[in-house]
Amino acid sequence: MSVINLKQKLDLFQEQWTPKVIGELNGQHVKLAKLQGEFVWHDHKDEDELFYVIKGQLIIELRDQTITLNEGDMYIVPRGVEHKPIAKEEVHVLLFEPAAIKHTGNVEHKLTKDKLDWI
Template identity: 55%
Template sequence: MDRVNLREKFALFADHWSPRIVGALNGQHVKLAKFLGEFVWHHHEHEDELFLVVSGRLRMEFRDRHVWLAEGEFLIVPRGVEHRPVADEEAHVLLFEPASTVNTGNIQDDRTVSELERI
């Protein structure tokens, strides 16, 4: 039951698209990631994902539309929905999702992170 300071945790890493675990509850992980550029199009068969923008701005692209998220806003992407996060400038994002969630979902590529670091 330790307090978590998001600014301090974000200061511990610099790479993009590589989530870190900062908490766990009820089979869910609270993760932090830095986004910059375009991610891969993907979906998650069994997991919903929550994206909360802590700083910066992010565009969540869907095949039929896109949604802009500003600091302090969040979006839930339901399981099975293909999406691609895009950040034109660096964005700091908190993710809340089941522990089983792989960052690239149904896609395996060089951005897939199988073993997440806990910070």
């Protein structure tokens, strides 16, 4: 294992809503993603999902509240909770979630990614 520089990894891709795997530990993937616009409402029935904002501001809509994350903030969406990430301007996030998690849960959408790249 070697040191991973998040900025260098983020410079390797431009795609949005397409997480890239940068590490794995204990059955969990560590991912980086660039987000802009609105994602799709979805949930992960059996998995929690951690969002950590590196750059920008991320809004996570829940059915009963709105979570606003600024640089340096993190939030864990509990398993089974329907959510919709929104980024008015490009946001860089680190995600920590089980390796087997489905990108958009059981929702099939044009943004759904079935296979994620390692960088």
